[in-house]
Amino acid sequence: MAKDDNKGAARFLPDRRDLTELRRAAGGCQGCELFKKATQTVFGAGPAGARFMLVGEQPGDQEDRRGAPFVGPAGRVLDRGLEEAGIEREEVYLTNAVKHFSFTLKGKRRIHQKPTAAEIDACRPWLEAELAVVHPQVVVVLGATAARSLLGTEFRLTRQRGEPIPLGEALAIATIHPSAVLRAPDRDEAYAGFLADLKAAADTA
Secondary structure (H helix, E strand, C coil): CCCCCCCCHHHHHCCCCCCHHHHHHHHHCCCHHHHHHCCCCCCCCEEEEEEEEEECCCCHHHHHHCCCCCCHHHHHHHHHHHHHHHHHCCHEEEECCCCCCCEEEEEEEEEECEEECCHHHCCCCCCCCHHHHHHEEEEEEEEEHHHHHHHHCCCCCCHCCCCEEEEEEEEEECCCCHHHHHHHCHHHHHHHHHHHHHHHHHHHH
16 A cells, blocks of 8 residues: 555545546545535546546535536636637536535635645545546646646646646646636636637647
8 A cells, every 4th residue: 555545535436447436436535624514525527538628626615515516607607618619518527626615604605715735635536536537638727726736836827827738648738717717807808818728728639
């Protein structure tokens, strides 16, 4: 057993590695403390063999309640971007670097809280397993948390977004998270940059 196999999500990985078994096993993951407050694990969605794998940060409030990735406001921005970039949804596997919703309570509202480095690292075995099963041609890295998980701590989104970067047998292209478009002072400008990066990903595949 490797030194860190008893930490994080690694000990919850199933022997059989397909998306059905991974999703089932992830439902019982207790690899970090986030499972205690989240409603459920939000695993990836899409076909094995998808040409594109899109990796975000973590589920949001609506994703946590519904059990599916990118079904909230950021998901609608992403859907629009994929359509305008010419990327078919049946060619896309959607997932997050962290599979449980991290939040703080403000009254009755659950406010998004950025996952810690330890939580990102603890969840990485699920993401690595998804990459191995889906085997995408292009991985679109959405935001700094996903970039940290997949591309390391030295990667800087502000300097390297939109550039193809080798990631195993795939190419990775990083861009902002679609939620950043919603928070931007100039949404049109932010969306235009986001769309340009998605088009770069489409051209890479």
